Amino acid sequence: MKGKIKLALAQISSKRENKKANLQKIEECTVKAKEQAADLVIFPELSLTGYVVKDQIYELAETIPGPSTKKIEAIAKKTGVHIIFGMPELSGKTKATIFNTAVLVGPKGVIGKYRKRYLPTHSVFEEKRYFRPGDQTAAFTTPLGNIGLCICYDLFFPEVCRLTRLKGAQLIVAISASPAIRKSFFEVLTAARALENTAFLAYVNLAGVEEGLQFGGGSRLVSPTGDVLAKAKYDEEDFVTCEVDYSDMRPAETFIPTLRDLRPELFDELKEQLENL
Amino acid sequence: MKSAPSVLELDWSETEKRIRRFIKQYVENSGADGIVLGLSGGVDSSTTAALSSLAIGGDRVLGLILPEKETYNPKDIADAKLVAEKFGLKTQSCDITPTLEGFYKTIPAFDPADKLFKGNIKARTRMVYLYYYANKLNRIVCGSSDKSETMMGYFTKWGDVAADISPIMDLYKTQVRKLAVHLGIPAELAAKPSTPALWPNQLAETELGVKYETLDLILYGLERFMTTEEIAQQLNIKNALVKKVKSIWLSAEHKRRMPLTAKLEYRTVGADFRLPHDNY
Numbered sequence: 179m180k181g182k183i184k185l186a187l188a189q190i191s192s193k194r195e196n197k198k199a200n201l202q203k204i205e206e207c208t209v210k211a212k213e214q215a216a217d218l219v220i221f222p223e224l225s226l227t228g229y230v231v232k233d234q235i236y237e238l239a240e241t242i243p244g245p246s247t248k249k250i251e252a253i254a255k256k257t258g259v260h261i262i263f264g265m266p267e268l269s270g271k272t273k274a275t276i277f278n279t280a281v282l283v284g285p286k287g288v289i290g291k292y293r294k295r296y297l298p299t300h301s302v303f304e305e306k307r308y309f310r311p312g313d314q315t316a317a318f319t320t321p322l323g324n325i326g327l328c329i330c331y332d333l334f335f336p337e338v339c340r341l342t343r344l345k346g347a348q349l350i351v352a353i354s355a356s357p358a359i360r361k362s363f364f365e366v367l368t369a370a371r372a373l374e375n376t377a378f379l380a381y382v383n384l385a386g387v388e389e390g391l392q393f394g395g396g397s398r399l400v401s402p403t404g405d406v407l408a409k410a411k412y413d414e415e416d417f418v419t420c421e422v423d424y425s426d427m428r429p430a431e432t433f434i435p436t437l438r439d440l441r442p443e444l445f446d447e448l449k450e451q452l453e454n455l
Numbered sequence: 456m457k458s459a460p461s462v463l464e465l466d467w468s469e470t471e472k473r474i475r476r477f478i479k480q481y482v483e484n485s486g487a488d489g490i491v492l493g494l495s496g497g498v499d500s501s502t503t504a505a506l507s508s509l510a511i512g513g514d515r516v517l518g519l520i521l522p523e524k525e526t527y528n529p530k531d532i533a534d535a536k537l538v539a540e541k542f543g544l545k546t547q548s549c550d551i552t553p554t555l556e557g558f559y560k561t562i563p564a565f566d567p568a569d570k571l572f573k574g575n576i577k578a579r580t581r582m583v584y585l586y587y588y589a590n591k592l593n594r595i596v597c598g599s600s601d602k603s604e605t606m607m608g609y610f611t612k613w614g615d616v617a618a619d620i621s622p623i624m625d626l627y628k629t630q631v632r633k634l635a636v637h638l639g640i641p642a643e644l645a646a647k648p649s650t651p652a653l654w655p656n657q658l659a660e661t662e663l664g665v666k667y668e669t670l671d672l673i674l675y676g677l678e679r680f681m682t683t684e685e686i687a688q689q690l691n692i693k694n695a696l697v698k699k700v701k702s703i704w705l706s707a708e709h710k711r712r713m714p715l716t717a718k719l720e721y722r723t724v725g726a727d728f729r730l731p732h733d734n735y
Contacts (some may be wrong), residue, residue, distance in 0.1 A: 230731055
């Protein structure tokens, strides 16, 4: 495993319902990432299809493996760069059960996937209408370190990132499609999730406007002590490279020993209180 | 939850940037050659014209000045032209009086005493002119309805609210006035009393029965699910006024939506046919 890795935060805007154009953009960004010696390039939530696709999701969703992951695998193989991107994933066992999924692909193929657990269904969001929530924590051992995955609204629930950390994640990757009017929330949340887990956290948000909804960009890499190490522009497309140095984790963990001090008995109480809300 | 004038303050540079991007991207994605909008000389249409011009360039924005004899006001026309000149957009004046008189003469049931119904003909006629030019020039119609009027249903159904996009519809009237000043629209024009110009001396605040400064704070509270009691208490006004505003707001939803139909089939327009907007 590498002690240091280079990330590319590919803060793109997707062309809605146009997987071909988006795959083309993913390929171009991955080639750019390779040129800049990045090991891993990260794309936003649902970057394969765009976020506001409503009922068209049934036409756009694909299984994993499927045509789009095959294409991404080919890009990863050609460039030698690992890729994380978002797509609507059709269950292989049903015809219309879809997950909002983050996929981690390496040069040898799909390494793993994460199905979003917390589906926002409030304000402008209607994810529970279309998606089934995921049930599994994603933390994958790769040549680039142990990578945990989460998606956007999951960041509001500390347990999701915590579980990836407890499963060994050193780098938590949060892909997102978060509106600009909520950007201050994500600035706080990304710093908090990194700090409380003393892990690196890479947040890559969508840019551009879909049906009047401005996605806020502001992608970033946060250190295990909550410092912003790299940051992309707000609102617009951007491409930022940055370095993760895993040797920073030990001093962070000794200085802020949250994992040592974690109290499991509180989780029982939490469960009990929630069941009686 | 606080409801005081300060809650309506926004970062006006950021607001300008966001609306300009919205307009630019919509026009680009739609494949249209530009924008047509109605220029009344009021703050809403002036602000929308300024934003449109800043977004895509004044040479791609046409402001239609649509006077008619009953509400003819040279000051409004001068203001419309002033804004057009300042932001570099083209204008076209069309006197709609003969068209209106055609309606008055040919509708057998027409009664001039029905002031509102007659006024609605004016608003819908303006819409016809706007869409004619939009079709002719391969452009989109840009509306200038604000959030106060839209929430209150203070517009003519399929009339002044009819448009392809409405870039300032998420801003209350008092916010539009501030954005207008930020954009460089003269303060006097920005503060001008609003009128839909459906009949002579018609004033929005008189008809709404409340000053925009108060109305906007009431609507702000309703938007955020505050109770009428909480809003009345915070603003030190009577709960009856807040309740009246709430009632008008709720009763006007039919003006803001596609027409309802009886649910008969698998997916239904306006109900569960949830499709992405064509280009945007």
